[in-house]
Every structure is written in structure tokens, then in C-alpha cells.
Amino acid sequence: MVRARRSFLETGLYEPLRAEITKAVCEAAPGEMVDAGCGEGWYSCHILSELTKIVAEPFLSGIDISPEALRYAAKRAKEMGVFNQSSWAVASVSHLPIGTASCDCIINLFAPCEPKEFRRILRPDGLLIRVIPLEKHLWELKCAVYDQPYQNRPVLSAPEGFRLEELIPVKATITVSGEELSNLFSMTPYAHKTSASDAAKLDEIASLDTTISFGILKCRKDTP
Numbered sequence: 001m002v003r004a005r006r007s008f009l010e011t012g013l014y015e016p017l018r019a020e021i022t023k024a025v026c027e028a029a030p031g032e033m034v035d036a037g038c039g040e041g042w043y044s045c046h047i048l049s050e051l052t053k054i055v056a057e058p059f060l061s062g063i064d065i066s067p068e069a070l071r072y073a074a075k076r077a078k079e080m081g082v083f084n085q086s087s088w089a090v091a092s093v094s095h096l097p098i099g100t101a102s103c104d105c106i107i108n109l110f111a112p113c114e115p116k117e118f119r120r121i122l123r124p125d126g127l128l129i130r131v132i133p134l135e136k137h138l139w140e141l142k143c144a145v146y147d148q149p150y151q152n153r154p155v156l157s158a159p160e161g162f163r164l165e166e167l168i169p170v171k172a173t174i175t176v177s178g179e180e181l182s183n184l185f186s187m188t189p190y191a192h193k194t195s196a197s198d199a200a201k202l203d204e205i206a207s208l209d210t211t212i213s214f215g216i217l218k219c220r221k222d223t224p
């Protein structure tokens with residue numbers, strides 16, 4: 001799964017999403033940020049690199065339960081010259097090795113959300129950024145796999161203890177090569193529920209144009 005994600009993300013096809021998340025973080029200009037469930041650091045290393053241009057000595061803590069994903073993330077941070085402004089720790093998002101009220105911004109992308117723990121580590125008025133796939137996300141890919149595809153039913157609300165400040169839509173059409181299609185499909189939550197015969201339909205496709213459609217949720221920590 002880590003290798004599939006890494007291979008697909010390296011195509012740059014999710015760049016429109018990463019650009020908008022980076023913009024949202026840079027607008028907030030956090031000094032201390034956490035990527036909760038950072039995976040291979042494809043988002044966080046780029047964001048940190050951009051943040052260094054506008055904030056004096058920003059620091060990023062990348063947390064993930066997978067040591068293999070973190071090895072990739074730390075290697076990426078070294079390659080991008082941001083390793084000294086980052087730390088990478090194997091831990092659960094429900095017990096973050098981060099001090100109470102010590103962080104300005106959390107990004108939590110396609111990884112489990114633990115609102116109570118996120119509230120604990122955020123300073124008052126801290127920002128939580130999440131991403132939700134919208135109704136038509138990967139619609140053409142689903143049509144290629146399923147006889148009766150269903151649209152997503154996104155829940156566009158802030159987690160408990162946060163208020164939704166802004167919903168930023170990101171929509172584009174991407175052209176995915178045959179070899180990356182199964183990597184992209186394996187990144188979806190429904191891949192493991194799909195029969196081998198349906199999934200094998202992707203092997204017959206040389207290239208596919210498909211919609212990507214996300215909502216970036218900018219959520220502010222509620223003050224009691």
C-alpha cells in the first residue's frame with residue numbers, strides 16, 4: 001500500500017490538491033505544525049519547504065503508525081533540504097508524542113481523525129486541515145470497475161470541538177496511465193471490498209481520464 005501510494009503520488013497528478021492545501025497552510029503561517037498520519041510525507045515535506053519561505057524556522061512533526069512510510073518521509077525530507085526542521089515518529093494519532101497546546105496547525109489527510117487528541121496538542125485558535133473526497137471523486141474510474149457505481153456521500157462538517165471556517169473545493173480531470181490505475185484504485189477505501197474480477201478490469205485499460213474532486217476543510221479549534 002505504501003509503495004502503491006508512493007508510486008502514484010510521484011506522478012504529480014494530485015498536485016492540484018497539494019497546491020491548495022499548501023496555500024491554506026501558508027496563509028495561516030504556522031510556526032509549529034503536525035502531520036497526523038503523514039504517510040510518505042509527499043504533502044508535508046512540500047508544505048514545509050514552502051513554509052520556510054515565509055516563516056522563520058517553521059517546524060513539522062510527521063507522525064505515522066507505519067515505520068516503512070516514515071522511512072520514505074524522512075528520506076524525502078533530507079532530499080528536499082528540510083530534514084533539520086522536522087521530526088518523524090512512529091506513533092498512533094490517538095496518542096501523539098506532542099506537548100499539550102504546543103502546535104499551531106495540524107494536517108490530517110486521508111488518515112484517522114482523533115478530534116480530542118488534536119484539540120489537546122493545538123494552541124487556542126489552532127487550525128486543523130482535513131480533506132474529504134466529494135461526490136464525483138474518481139467517478140470515471142468507478143464506472144470502469146463497477147456495473148453500478150455509487151457517488152460518495154461526503155460529510156462536510158468539522159469534527160467535534162472544531163468549527164468549520166472554510167470549505168475549499170478542488171476539482172480537476174487527470175489522465176492516469178494503465179500502470180498507475182491500479183495504484184490509484186488501491187488507495188481508495190473501497191478497493192479491498194472489490195472482487196478480483198472487477199479490479200482486473202483496470203488491467204485492460206491503457207489510459208483513463210477521471211475526475212478528482214475534493215473538499216479541503218479548514219477547521220478552527222473551538223474555545224470553550
Ligand SMILES: C[S@@+](CC[C@H](N)C(=O)[O-])C[C@H]1O[C@@H](n2cnc3c(N)ncnc32)[C@H](O)[C@@H]1O
Pocket residue numbers: 036037038039040041042043063064065066069091092093094108109110111112
Ligand atoms: C491513506 S494514507 C495517507 C498518508 C498521507 N497523509 C497522504 O495523504 O499521503 C493513511 C496513513 O495513515 C496511517 N495510519 C493509519 N492508522 C493510523 C493511526 N492510528 N495512527 C497513525 N497513523 C495511522 C497509515 O500508516 C498511512 O500512512
